[in-house]
Amino acid sequence: xxxxxxxxxxxxxxxxxxxxxxxxxxxxxxxxxxxxxxxxxxxxxxxxxxxxxxxxxxxxxxxxxxxxxxxxxxxxxxxxxxxxxxxxxxxxxxxxxxxxxxxxxxxxxxxxxxxxxxxxxxxxxxxxxxxxxxxxxxxxxxxxxxxxxxxxxxxxxxxxxxxxxxxxxxxxxxxxxxxxxxxxxxxxxxxxxxxxxxxxxxxxxxxxxxxxxxxxxxxxxxxxxxxxxxxxxxxxxxxxxxxxxxxxxxxxxxxxxxxxxxxxxxxxxxxxxxxxxxxxxxxxxxxxxxxxxxxxxxxxxxxxxxxxxxxxxxxxxxxxxxxxxxxxxxxxxxxxxxxxxxxxxxxxxxxxxxxxxxxxxxxxxxxxxxxxxxxxxxxxxxxxxxxxxxxxxxxxxxxxxxxxxxxxxxxxxxxxxxxxxxxxxxxxxxxxxxxxxxxxxxxx
Ligand code: SAH
Ligand code: SF4
Ligand code: F3S
Numbered sequence: 001x002x003x004x005x006x007x008x009x010x011x012x013x014x015x016x017x018x019x020x021x022x023x024x025x026x027x028x029x030x031x032x033x034x035x036x037x038x039x040x041x042x043x044x045x046x047x048x049x050x051x052x053x054x055x056x057x058x059x060x061x062x063x064x065x066x067x068x069x070x071x072x073x074x075x076x077x078x079x080x081x082x083x084x085x086x087x088x089x090x091x092x093x094x095x096x097x098x099x100x101x102x103x104x105x106x107x108x109x110x111x112x113x114x115x116x117x118x119x120x121x122x123x124x125x126x127x128x129x130x131x132x133x134x135x136x137x138x139x140x141x142x143x144x145x146x147x148x149x150x151x152x153x154x155x156x157x158x159x160x161x162x163x164x165x166x167x168x169x170x171x172x173x174x175x176x177x178x179x180x181x182x183x184x185x186x187x188x189x190x191x192x193x194x195x196x197x198x199x200x201x202x203x204x205x206x207x208x209x210x211x212x213x214x215x216x217x218x219x220x221x222x223x224x225x226x227x228x229x230x231x232x233x234x235x236x237x238x239x240x241x242x243x244x245x246x247x248x249x250x251x252x253x254x255x256x257x258x259x260x261x262x263x264x265x266x267x268x269x270x271x272x273x274x275x276x277x278x279x280x281x282x283x284x285x286x287x288x289x290x291x292x293x294x295x296x297x298x299x300x301x302x303x304x305x306x307x308x309x310x311x312x313x314x315x316x317x318x319x320x321x322x323x324x325x326x327x328x329x330x331x332x333x334x335x336x337x338x339x340x341x342x343x344x345x346x347x348x349x350x351x352x353x354x355x356x357x358x359x360x361x362x363x364x365x366x367x368x369x370x371x372x373x374x375x376x377x378x379x380x381x382x383x384x385x386x387x388x389x390x391x392x393x394x395x396x397x398x399x400x401x402x403x404x405x406x407x408x409x410x411x412x413x414x415x416x417x418x419x420x421x422x423x424x425x426x427x428x429x430x431x432x433x434x435x436x437x438x439x440x441x442x443x444x
Contacts, residue, residue: 006032007041011059012049014199014232015105015170016082018150020047021141023081023108028142030112039069043077043115048084050165052334059084063096070098077101077118081108083169086128087338093124104128105155105170109139130171137180140187147385147415149193153181153216154200159235161262162273162340163305163333166201173202178210178219189225194415195383196220198231204238214242221250227417228383228400229253233260233300236284237275244291254400255292259285260300261323264316268305271344278319285323296326296371296401303360304333304353306344313356320363326371326401327428328364332357365428372403372425379435380405382420384412405430 006027010020023045024034035041046062049055063080070076079101080092086104093102101114107127114125135155143149154175157167185196198220200206206213221229229252234243236259247253259281263269266277276284288295301320303313320328332353335342348356380399388394388406396406397420406429407420420432 003033004031004042005035005037005040006043006045007035007038008045008047009062010047011055012047012051012083014150014197015152015155015201016047016049018141018152018199019082019105019108020045021143021150022136022139023047023111025140025142026108026111027115030115032115039072041076043079044069045079045081048080048082050083050087050169050336052331052336054334056084056088063092063099067096067098077115079103081105083165086130086169087165089126089128093126097124100124102126102128104130106131106134108136109134132172133174135174135176137176140184143188143191143193147193147383148195148197149185149188149191150197150199151181151184151188152176152200153198153203154206157201158205159202159237159275160273160340162271162344163302163336165336165339168338170201173205175200175206175208177208178216181216182219182223185220185223185226189223192415194225194417195228195230196226198229200231201233202235202238203231204234204243212242213238214240214246217243217253218246218250221246221253226252230256230402232258234258236260236281239284239288241287241291244288247295248291254402255294256296256298256326256401257288258298258300259288261316261319261325262300262302263305263308263312264319265308265312268308268312271307272302272305272341278315282319282322294401296399296403297323298402299323299325299328301328301330301360302333303330303356304348306333306335306341306348307346308333308348317360317363320360320367324367324371325364326403327368330357330360330364368428369425372428372430375399375403375422375430376425378422379419380422380430380432382407382418382432384414384416384418386414399430403428403430405432407432407434410434 010016048059077100081103085102089102156171156173158173160167204213264278382397382405384395384397388396412418419435421435422430422432424431
């Protein structure tokens with residue numbers, strides 16, 4: 001008999017990418033092989049995201065397309081996993097009867113049993129119980145390619161920002177023991193990965209009896225073969241001196257921090273329940289730059305939060321002006337049913353949100369270019385990650401700060417960390433050339 005196959009598509013954040021790797025591992029253990037051929041697959045999974053309405057719409061449209069696949073091949077299993085499964089199981093059950101399996105983010109351990117049972121029943125199989133304990137500690141992800149390996153160190157979020165669905169879809173915060181994280185990373189090194197990114201919805205709220213986030217960071221940085229170490233997403237509130245000391249002590253911890261600002265007005269930050277003021281945020285930026293002068297800073301910003309006035313939006317622009325982030329993810333506020341902010345009145349019109357978003361993007365793209373141009377004429381440490389999309393004769397790699405650099409191939413290979421001289425900065429990308437010993441450039 002031919003081996004059964006599964007197909008998986010992932011939406012949303014890196015936690016979902018990691019979780020899809022866990023699911024892949026479980027499917028492989030259940031005797032399935034991964035395929036990219038959607039129509040031929042015996043099981044199709046969508047690992048979904050609920051963060052904004054648009055993310056959900058994309059998945060709804062995708063699922064509608066699957067209806068005809070199921071008609072052609074009734075034995076095909078269709079599974080919805082992740083945050084939408086958690087958040088919208090009733091809607092899915094009602095509107096999309098051809099969906100067979102609905103599993104929330106804490107229920108993947110049950111997948112092999114569900115797959116087995118599914119052949120015996122024609123009922124939908126739904127499991128969206130959130131757990132206080134599930135950290136998938138003993139289940140290792142099935143990684144396939146690339147130089148970077150994602151490593152989940154904590155799950156869930158207890159911060160309850162008023163706009164955000166994550167605490168509802170992912171449940172309470174829980175951290176994984178240091179030993180098991182270290183052993184997963186050592187295995188990753190053996191498998192040839194050189195960059196490791198520690199993941200968590202609030203990565204630096206990590207806390208176990210054996211230590212908090214800075215202790216873990218210190219331990220991981222010491223592992224032989226970890227050439228680059230990153231983490232995402234930290235919460236500004238949990239960035240402390242110890243974390244910054246550890247970062248400045250280890251060369252292999254990338255000088256980059258993703259520091260989500262969300263808004264620049266204190267009134268809006270309070271309504272968002274972000275627990276810092278704009279002055280505290282700016283002081284934190286100063287402190288980070290004292291510890292790590294070359295630290296790249298990236299951020300997330302929401303425009304058009306309910307009640308945000310034009311002047312309050314201008315305060316966001318003013319913080320962006322002052323900090324000069326290297327790059328930013330910028331979003332229009334999207335109301336998420338069930339969150340506190342969705343009940344606030346004074347919702348901002350779509351046109352106004354769009355206008356504010358465009359003005360913010362204009363400013364930030366300018367800042368990105370200013371930051372990137374500072375590298376011109378200097379040497380950057382670049383990890384060779386993949387062949388450039390533009391040409392087969394060029395590589396794409398990232399600086400420590402996370403900026404993509406495109407340069408002509410010479411004798412290097414994927415996974416090497418090399419010196420590249422930056423010649424130009426256009427859009428959000430740097431362009432460079434290899435350097436050879438004997439040149440004397442200033443290091444960026
Ligand atoms: N835990 C991370 C964020 C995870 S969600 C943190 O606190 O930084 C990623 C980003 O999506 C958030 O930082 C926020 O900018 C954005 N986001 C979350 N909910 C949103 C909503 N309802 N509308 C628009 N953007 C949202
Ligand atoms: Fe959402 Fe706030 Fe938690 Fe981040 S910290 S996941 S924005 S609730
Ligand atoms: Fe989306 Fe869930 Fe991540 S809502 S952003 S996939 S935690």
